[in-house]
Amino acid sequence: MWPIIRNIARTGLISEPPPEAELQWRTNAQWIESEMLRILGRALTIRHVDAGSCNGCELEIHALNNPYYNIEGLGMRFVASPRHADLLLVTGPVSRHMRVALERAYEAMPEPRLVVAVGDCGCTGGVFGESYASCGRVANVIPVDVAVPGCPPTPIDLLKGILAAVDRRMPSTISTRPGSL
Helix, strand or coil, rough: CCHHHHHHHCCCCCCCCCCCCCHHHHHCHHHHHHHHHHHHHCEEEEEEEEEECCHHHHHHHHHHHCCCCCHHCCCCECCCCCCCCEEEEEECEEEEHHHHCCCCCCHCEEEEEEEEEEHHHHHHCCCCCCCCCCCEEEHHCCCCCCCCCCCCCCCHHHHHHHHHHHHCCCCCCHHHHHCCC
């Protein structure tokens, strides 16, 4: 045990530096929330569907709910039922077993339906592609409004993708503010 402790003391802490603060998101947080309420008339509700991913993207999605990113403070929240959702956030390549469940979740959503495909697997099928067990990318099963690539994408990229989906579908856009995100 002593050799291990000596090695730890000799090596010291090895970790990556903390991410740089995204002050732009902090200063625009109230504006994003007011735009979301103006466009939708209420908070944006998101239903997440794991269609067969490795859970890397899920870890980044969970990070959106932590105090640092705090998407609930921006007027967005996750819901348990697609019947209450404005946006469907889909991760992973769609496995054959999840195809029907994903289609049902999409059909249960009220109009306008927004869909964001997350990660390389959701956007292109990733290393799994199309096979006997996989339908491939999400767009092969349901229409996708925005694809957020990355393996896994960062929480900021996820937030940008969600905002881009709302921006793309709604007549009054979020990006109309001068010098905005």
